[in-house]
Amino acid sequence: MRLLLLTIVGLFLSVASNQVQAQEFYEGKPLSHLNVSLGVSTLGVGIEAATPINSYLKLRAGINHMSYTSKTFDISLEDNDDLLQQAIGYVPDYRMKGKLNFTNGHVLVDFHPVKKGIFHLTAGFYVGQNQIKASGFLADENGDRSTLLSGYDWPTIEFDGHQLDINNGELDATLTLGKTIKPYVGLGFGRAISKSRVSFKFEMGAIYQGDYTLKQGGQNIDFIESEIENFTDIDTYTKWLKWWPMLNFQLTYKIF
Numbered sequence: 001m002r003l004l005l006l007t008i009v010g011l012f013l014s015v016a017s018n019q020v021q022a023q024e025f026y027e028g029k030p031l032s033h034l035n036v037s038l039g040v041s042t043l044g045v046g047i048e049a050a051t052p053i054n055s056y057l058k059l060r061a062g063i064n065h066m067s068y069t070s071k072t073f074d075i076s077l078e079d080n081d082d083l084l085q086q087a088i089g090y091v092p093d094y095r096m097k098g099k100l101n102f103t104n105g106h107v108l109v110d111f112h113p114v115k116k117g118i119f120h121l122t123a124g125f126y127v128g129q130n131q132i133k134a135s136g137f138l139a140d141e142n143g144d145r146s147t148l149l150s151g152y153d154w155p156t157i158e159f160d161g162h163q164l165d166i167n168n169g170e171l172d173a174t175l176t177l178g179k180t181i182k183p184y185v186g187l188g189f190g191r192a193i194s195k196s197r198v199s200f201k202f203e204m205g206a207i208y209q210g211d212y213t214l215k216q217g218g219q220n221i222d223f224i225e226s227e228i229e230n231f232t233d234i235d236t237y238t239k240w241l242k243w244w245p246m247l248n249f250q251l252t253y254k255i256f
Contacts, residue, residue: 028052028193029052029054030051030052030053030059031051032051032052033051033052033193033254033256034049034050034051034254034255034256035049035050035051035192035193035194035252035253035254035255036048036049036050036252036253036255037049037050037062037192037201037250037251037252037253038250038251039064039201039248039249039250039251040248040249041064041246041247041248041249042244042245042246042247042248043064043066043102043104043126043244043246044064044065044066044067044102045064045065045066046062046063046064046065046248046250047062047063048060048061048062048063048106048250049061049062050192050193050252051193052193053109055115056111056112056113056115057109057110057111057112058109058110058112058120058191058192058193059107059108059109060106060107060108060109060110060124060192061105061106061107061108062105062106063103063104063105063106064102064103064104064105064106064126065102065103065104066100066101066102067099067100067101067102068099068100069097069098069099069100070097070098070099070100071097072095072096072097072136073095073096073097074093074094074095074096074139074143075093075094075096075231076093076232077091077092077093077094077138077157077230077231078091078229078230078231078232079091079230080228080229080230081228083155084138084155084230086149086152087148087149087152087153087154087155088138088146088147088148088149088152089149090140092138092139092140092146093138093139093140093141094136094137094138094139094157094171095136095137095138095139095143096134096135096136096137096171097134097135097136098132098133098134099132099133099134099135100131100132101130101131101132101133102128102130102131103128103129103130104126104127104128104130104182105126105127105128106124106125106126106127106184107124107125108122108123108124108125108184109122109123109124110122110188110192111123112191118189118190118191119187119188119189120187120188120189120190120191121185121186121187122184122185122186122187122188122203122205123183123184123185123186124183124184125181125182125183125184126181126182126184126207127180127181127182128180129176129180130176130177130178130209130244131174131175131176131177132174132175132177133172133173133174133175134171134172134173134174134175135170135171135172136170136171136172137169137170137171138166138169138171145169146169147169148169154166154167154168154169157171157230158226158228158229158230158231159173159214159229159230159231159234160229160231160234160235160238161223161224161225161226162214162221162222162223162224163221163224163226164214164216164221165216172216173214173215173216173221174214174215174216175212175213175214175215176212176213176214176215177209177212177241177244178208178209178210178211178212178241178242178244179209179210182207182208182209182210182244183207183208184205184206184207184208184246185205185206186203186204186205186206186246186248187203187204187205188201188202188203188204188205188248189201189202189203190202190203190250190252191252192252193254194252194254195254196254197253197254198251198252198253198254199251199252199254200249200250200251200252201248201249201250201251201252202248202249202250203246203247203248203250204245204246204247204248205245205246206243206244206245206246207243207244207246208242208243209241209242209243209244210242211242212238212241212242
């Protein structure tokens with residue numbers, strides 16, 4: 001995967017270097033020129049409009065969207081306190097399906113240190129809520145829904161310091177990745193405003209999302225200090241959710 005990514009970036013930089021003359025610097029004040037772009041990024045597909053601010057700064061605004069529903073898959077659960085074993089007679093799997101929905105608007109400013117160069121630094125913010133919804137049930141080794149033994153109630157499930165309720169063997173939750181307003185910094189090659197009718201642009205950076213929130217039934221699940229964990233090493237993954245990596249490939253078209 002890393003080799004493929006490096007190959008793609010290398011090919012793009014090769015194309016971009018050949019575009020330096022074609023992407024000749026465009027003088028102009030705000031709204032004196034307008035470019036639009038279509039892009040594919042780690043936030044999905046996007047559309048964007050750009051106009052100059054001055055000789056070195058370019059203003060960009062747009063929207064990105066990504067939606068995906070996974071196939072059903074199983075996650076093995078731990079049962080360190082033996083509550084699942086006591087309640088249903090064995091340690092089940094969590095048989096789930098995930099649904100991802102990312103919709104974000106953004107306002108960004110490109111700074112070109114070299115007036116006629118294609119290298120730029122970018123800063124700004126994204127606005128939106130990025131959510132992952134998990135829905136599923138506890139299942140035995142055959143994939144059948146788990147049932148309670150007589151005299152027991154469903155225990156709670158521990159997820160990264162959050163207690164999740166099981167409702168008749170079903171476990172649903174919504175994870176929101178960070179805050180609504182998220183700052184962004186990045187760097188890239190290419191020009192949002194250029195004299196060529198069609199041009200290419202590549203950018204990479206990071207969005208700071210902040211801490212995630214977890215909900216069940218529309219209610220926030222508070223974090224608690226607990227040494228019990230039913231999802232093995234889940235904190236290895238959740239600790240990276242504060243930052244969202246950005247890779248963005250854009251095809252830009254000059255309107256005027």
